[in-house]
Amino acid sequence: MSAKRIFIKGNEAIGHGALDAGCRCYFGYPITPQNDIPEMLSSAMPAAGGEFVQAESEVASANMLLGAAACGVRAMTSSSSPGVSLMQEAISYMAGSDLPGVIVNMNRGGPGLGDIGPSQGDYFQSVKGGGHGDYRTLVLAPGSCQECYDLTFEAFELAFKYRNPVLILGDAIVGQMKEPVARREPLPIDPAEGADWKLTGRGQRAPRILKSLFLDDGALAGQNIRLRDKYAAMATEVRYEAFETADADLVVVAYGSIGRIVKSTVRALRAQGLKVGLLRPITLFPFPEAVLRDLAGQGKRFLTIEHNLGQMVDDVRLAVRGLADSEFFGFLPGNMPTPEDFDAPVRAAVKGA
């Protein structure tokens, strides 16, 4: 890690993380609250010898990503909720064609046009596939500007490791706030990456076809079995932050910016002697089921807090099923929560049983 830290927005940290990971193609379309990403990359990407294209739509930018991914080049697109809805077609095709790419969603309020403030309304869309068909994408949820940088950097490694789309699910809070960020040593471009599958022009070898159409008898079933096994193998990538959970009676589960805000609440209540902890999933897919199940086995109780009507809480309940349940507190998009907003619901849940 380079010693010098830079003071930047989460959105800019994503751009730097991508460049330092060797991303050399970026395709995007303007939408608030993520415009800092295309704006910085419009000059930084060409300066790094890469390609920047402002596409005609998010539909097009995601399909440009698909094309660059087919060539085995590290590539990225970014958007926010309404735009990410438009990208679902290409993400499904990329998943079906085993193509690696990074898609950033700085979640804003919805449904519809919603607002330009933070939200966690796109959890289901992100972790349950999102587009048509039966597929999964790796989903990384940064809670700080440093994590915006680190997780974007690592998203490219994961995308190529699994030949699969990887989503960065942030929100308007982490995208727009500024923090010091330490950068890593930039990765050299590896010309051999994807050598056994990427399109280069066939040269002297047999032609390669990257596709998601499987019409022959048994072909699609075979592809789906292979994808299922790939998604199962991703379980080893699970990441989370456990804060004061060891002796906690109540474990609050929250991710991203909200996890960060809840951490302040937990810290304040700890100071008052309440036995409360925080489990912050950093990977939303794969979901940290094992640790939650382990905590449930220890007799702990759960409260899931989200910036939506209740989405991740379903996965928490599934993880602890048979051993425990999870209460839920939803702070709805359209307002920005403070640590104090979570004080009463956490207190009530601690007293609960």
Next chain:
Amino acid sequence: MSEQLVFTRPEVLADVATHYCPGCQHGVVHRIVAECLEEFGLVEKTIAVSSIGCSVFLYNYILVDTVEAPHGRAPAVATGVKRARKDAFVFAYQGDGDLASIGMAEIMHAANRGERISVIFVNNTVYGMTGGQMAPTTMVGQKTTTCPAGRCMEREGGPIHMSEIIATLGGVAYCARTAVNTIKNIAQTKRAIRRAFETQINGEGFGFVEVLATCPTNWRMSSVAANERVGKEMIPEFPLGVFKDAAKEEQP
């Protein structure tokens, strides 16, 4: 007297029966594309983008590296391919439903940006693979499964003339409409595709060739009658010609 081989199959064209219906002209267009790839020595560095429709199986017949694009998105996918791999020769092959309806935004903007790609646009005035529904290029009065009484100008509008539209865009180096209904027109199609490929090789800009073609099955016609329709009905509606050639414009 020794035998002399005067006509052979391009090696890049697979020696297999196609899934295309009798009288369909995709096979003729595939062959011309294959010939041009070989004549320019492009086979080894080509990346093709296939689209949704009957020609999605392009990769079964033209044996080059290929990526399959979602419906209408081939020009966006080809943009990503070319930007990622500038040394590759990149072409997309699209039908009229794919290109002129669902993919209208992608083709217009790829052309306007002057992406160094070539697009072969096969226009047979109907959605072939899905069973003959009305396309954006269906002619007024033409009966399809979704305009059984014939396309009505007042209700559905008229056929879209893509070549004329594409030629107006700044990034376009070459734009032509041809047909493959006669030997003369087949030769002209080959000249057009050669020129479109040349614009990419020379880095001049975006190349576009619209080829008028038959769909006997969905036109409910014999192969011969379908071929005659191209000359009698389609060419008067969709005039053949070169609509833009940047190289010629530069000449005094």
